[in-house]
Structures are given as C-alpha cells and as structure tokens.
Amino acid sequence: MRIAFVAPLVLLAGCATAPHQIRSACAIFEQRDGLFNNWRRAAERTEREYGVPVPILMATIYAESGFNPYARPPRTLLLGFIPWTRPSSAYGYSQALDGTWSRYRGETGHWGASRTNFADAIDFIGWYHAQSHVQNGIALNDGYSLYLAYYYGHDGYTQGAWRGRADIQRSAQRVSNMALTYQSQLRTCGG
Template sequence: MKSLAVAGLALVLGACASTGVPRQPLNLCAVFAEKSAWREPASDAQAQWGIPASVLMATIYHESSYRHDARPPKRYFLGFIPMGRASSAYGYSQALDGTWDEYVSRQNRWFASRDNFADAIDFVGWYHYGSRKALGLSATDMRNLYLAYHEGRGGFTRQYYLRKPWLMAYADRVQATELNYRQQLRTCSAWRP
C-alpha cells in the first residue's frame, strides 16, 4: 500500500513538472532543452502550417507566459462582486471558446485540449496559417500575425488595433521576442526539426 501511495505521488509530481513554466522563457533554446517534449509538436506545427517555430512560440509566450491553465483575470463589480472573466480565453494559446471549437471541428481534433501544449501549438499554427491566407500576411510577419491573432481577422481588417496604442506597443514586443527566438534557434543544439 505504501508503494502505491509513493507511485501516485510520483505521478502527480511528474504531471505538475510537465506543465510547469520554463525557467528561462526568453531563451527558446533553453525552453526546448528544458521542455524536450515540446520540440516535436513545435516542429510538427511548423511543418504542417508553414509558420516558423519562433513565431508559434513567441505567440504562446506572450499569450500565456507558457502557463497551461492561463485565463484572463476575474472581473468584479464594486470591487468584490464577481462578474466572471473578460473573455473565454484559456490555455497556452489563450484561444477563445468559439475559435477553439471552429479549430476542433475543421481539423477533426475532437479530443484536443487548450491546456495540452501539442494541441495548443497546432492551433496557433492553424490560426496563423488562416491569417496568412485570408489577409495576405507573410509567415514571418510576427507583428501583423499577432495583431490578427489578438483582434481576430475581422478586427485586423477593420484596423481596430489602431485605436489601441497599448496593443500596438505590445505587438512590437512580441515581434522583438520572435526575432530573438529566431536568432537563438539558428545555433541551438536542442532544436533540430
């Protein structure tokens, strides 16, 4: 019985370790060295959707800080009455319920989960690929891909982001992260797609 309890504890701790946040999130080579199970899904999504892993990973980092269970903060009325969350965004990709449901349906991924890294990075690739096709964006145009991801393709087309200086500044930060990630992967022994 004691060995069963120890095995159960090891399983729980192992599950927690696999979903923990990388220690050096701004160093993509270190992320892949620490989270070796993420390499294959990142490589697969890059191959499937034609979107560089640096773009996919920068999107996930800036959406969730690599937290599998990330959600928008709760809102409160009068500072103490809970009103729910600002949106249905959840998981690594911060995909909204409706957009995630569209992905699941169109890709026949009925058991996909937003808190599963492999599913989330495939979703990000799928969404960016759709933005490339619908909006004519380059696969490496991180700034505009991120703006389309954040605002939705319709919001991007209507240029809603122009009314949000904070979002445009944030998109510049996402672009800078992607550029650093891309440079890091060029010499990274932990990344071999």
C-alpha cells in the same frame, strides 16, 4: 515501493506547470522535452504543417499566456471588490476563445484537443496564423501582423481595429522582437 509511486507524480507535476525560463527558447525546450513530452517536436511539426516559423509560434504563446497552461483573463470586479465574470473565454497556452477553439477542432478533426496541452495549443496557433495568411494576406513570417490578427481576429484586423491602439501595437512589436530573439537562440541550440 514509495519511490515507484512518487516518481510518476513528479513527472506529471512537471507537465502541468509553466517552464521557469520563458525568455529562452532553448531553455524552454530543455525544460519540457522528455520521454512523454517533446515540445520542440510539436513546434517543428506545426511549422511543417502550417508554414509558420517556430519562433513566431513560441512568441505568440509567450505573449498570450507566458507558457501557463491554465492562463485565463483576470475576473472583473463587481462593486470594485467582488470577483465577478471574466471578460472573455480565453484559456490555456494559446488563450483561444471557446468559439474559435471549437471551430479549430471541427475544421482540423482534432476533437480531443485541449487548450492546456502544449502540442494542441501550438497547433492551434499555427492553424490560426495560417488562416490569417489566407484571409488577410499576412506573410507567415510577419510576427507583428500575425499577432495583430490573432488578437483582434481576422475581421478586426481587416477593419484596422488595432489602429490607434498603441498598447496593442506595442504588444505586437514585443511578439515580433521575441520571435527574433527565439530565432537567434534556436540557432545556437540545434534549432
């Protein structure tokens, strides 16, 4: 009787944590693909719907949250030591802001979508990157530019807010490099 109760809790606990090996797309999918939770299928569905390659989708999550479903920006400190407010409302796998997440839910009709649900978060990223393609003319396979538009928003990207920001350009390059790494890995594990 006790085992029947503990087994579902163990399964649920595994869904609420970040995968351990996040530098390997194959390992991520192996760790998170199961009867009730298939990350690979969610990523491939998003690629089909929006045209953004799975490696770029996954690299965006890697950069934004490290696959932590409850990621948030660190709190600022009042008087240098009292935890205070957060610099933004970014949350979840995608680090989507409250307003952008609301817009996504309204435009897609995914009213029940949650930023802590991998399938919803990767769909959001695909949707946002597709918006960057339409609004900013960024190729759907250009992980570097897609990340800059993701980080700064469509208007910020158009205005070149990222120019002169070497740290953000390095982050975008890391996303691009990680997407290439994921792409190579996925070829070896049936992706």
